[in-house]
Amino acid sequence: MLIRAGYEIRYETEVATPMLALLSIHPSRNEDLVTPHRIIGTPDVPMYGYTDSFGNMCTRLTVPAGGLTLSCDFTIEDSGEPDPVTPDAIQHPLEDLPDDVLIFLLGSRYCETDRLSNVAWSMFGHIVSGWERVQAIVEFTHNHIQFGYNFARPTKTAWDAHQERQGVCRDFAHLAITLCRCMNIPARYCTGYLGDIGVPVSDAPMDFSAWFDVYLGGRWHTFDARHNQPRIGRILMARGRDATDTALTTTFGPAWLAGFDVHTDEVAALDRG
Incomplete structure (x- = not known):
């Protein structure tokens, strides 16, 4: 099955404020992407990515004075199966x-x-x-x-x-x-x-x-x-x-969440022609 997901998140600030964001999908799901996963900043600001000690993809950026909107929209392939249930899974010493x-x-x-x-x-x-x-x-x-x-x-x-x-x-x-x-x-x-x-x-x-x-x-x-x-x-x-x-976002200074929208929906199969 295919799932279309993404978000639009708005932060407002009075002064330039550094931010750390964990708004990317986990690298373990990268091979399931059907369309590119890109974080878009409005206005456009430099972003730098790195992998933290838990294997998460992190993004460093600075929210400019006045504010910033972060958005993303992508389609990903999923098995369509529910979470596995394994009743005989043991607890290890x-x-x-x-x-x-x-x-x-x-x-x-x-x-x-x-x-x-x-x-x-x-x-x-x-x-x-x-x-x-x-x-x-x-x-x-x-x-x-x-x-x-x-x-x-x-x-x-x-x-x-x-x-x-x-x-x-x-x-x-x-x-x-x-x-x-x-x-x-x-x-x-x-x-x-x-x-x-x-x-x-x-x-x-x-x-x-x-x-x-x-x-x-x-x-x-x-x-x-x-x-x-x-x-x-x-x-x-x-x-x-x-x-x-x-944490989805961590700001290193005063910033206010001014808008928050998330979407996650099953979609019809894409024509990969």
């Missing part, structure tokens, strides 16, 4: 985990493993390790947090989401990730596009989405505590320890 996976067991800015460790073990310690335990964490998180865009704030952590029982998709992901790490299951934060493909269309404005991966059975598996069901058409943009590593 800590000593058997690869070195580069260990970082995803540690606490991070939004994932306070120290504050939630006792909660996690009291709730999930009796559940069979592996896929069943992760699914129990996902179901708890899904039912524990009430979703609402009005509940979003940039400082909210997993502990806050657990206590307040309200949040957006990143809060679902942060809480589930933290509970998994407390149970010695490596978990990493993911962000990207997720349209209403294969599910009833939502009347809410389209937005970027957050989900998470866990390391079981020798590889990473996708879970989504916000939706708690396999979904079709995820387009990964970035992954890391939490939202700090995957």
Whole structure:
């Protein structure tokens, strides 16, 4: 299947303000592109790209005084298959985990493993390790947090989401990730596009989405505590320890979000003549 996706995001500033953006698709999806993926700045400004330590494609630029609009529109090929389900995926003993996976067991800015460790073990310690335990964490998180865009704030952590029982998709992901790490299951934060493909269309404005991966059975598996069901058409943009590593934009000075539009839709096959 083909998916057309992209965005138009407007920032306004009074003075020139450096910005770091993770608005490209993840390099692992580059070979699936059917049309070019280019970030366009209006006005045109110099942009410099590099790959960070988590394998994400980052863009450095400076928002000029007055503001800048960033936009992108592309078509990508997708399998059309929902997230794989692997109920027999095992949880590895800590000593058997690869070195580069260990970082995803540690606490991070939004994932306070120290504050939630006792909660996690009291709730999930009796559940069979592996896929069943992760699914129990996902179901708890899904039912524990009430979703609402009005509940979003940039400082909210997993502990806050657990206590307040309200949040957006990143809060679902942060809480589930933290509970998994407390149970010695490596978990990493993911962000990207997720349209209403294969599910009833939502009347809410389209937005970027957050989900998470866990390391079981020798590889990473996708879970989504916000939706708690396999979904079709995820387009990964970035992954890391939490939202700090995957922030769509980080400004190094005062800047105001003045416009935000995201689109993600299944489209008919292109004529490749």
